[in-house]
Amino acid sequence: MTKEAIATTNAPAALGPYSQAVKANGTVYVSGQLPIDPATGEFAGTDIQSQTRQSLTNIQAILQEAGLDLSNVVKTTVLLDNIDDFAAMNEVYAEFFTGVTPARAAFEVAAIPKGALVEIEAVAVAE
Numbered sequence: 001m002t003k004e005a006i007a008t009t010n011a012p013a014a015l016g017p018y019s020q021a022v023k024a025n026g027t028v029y030v031s032g033q034l035p036i037d038p039a040t041g042e043f044a045g046t047d048i049q050s051q052t053r054q055s056l057t058n059i060q061a062i063l064q065e066a067g068l069d070l071s072n073v074v075k076t077t078v079l080l081d082n083i084d085d086f087a088a089m090n091e092v093y094a095e096f097f098t099g100v101t102p103a104r105a106a107f108e109v110a111a112i113p114k115g116a117l118v119e120i121e122a123v124a125v126a127e
Helices: 048-065 083-096
Strands: 003-006 021-024 027-033 073-080 103-108 118-125
Touching: 021 048, 027 048, 048 073, 048 083, 048 118, 073 083, 083 103
Parallel strands: 073 103
Antiparallel strands: 003 021, 021 027, 027 118, 073 118
């Protein structure tokens, strides 16, 4: 198996010993993306909509570095600080994914790093 780390300065740097994404055999596994604006190093807002938008924008940037886009995404996982934010998150999510949308799991977790309201990971496949 061949694997390659994917990294871009257009998304926040990894907060630990992991890659922003790893490409293996035509599949790109994007690590969970916090809603950090890479230009400022801060959260892109304090509400679920702005944080969801930034997490997905970070995923877009990483996929672009790998030569892919959101249409290549086949699976996402959405971690929410509060499941009551599901509908508001979903409204923003629907702006990014259209047509055949990815399979997805979404659930509330006890805590997200740095106190974020959302974290999103993705799996994309080159066509």
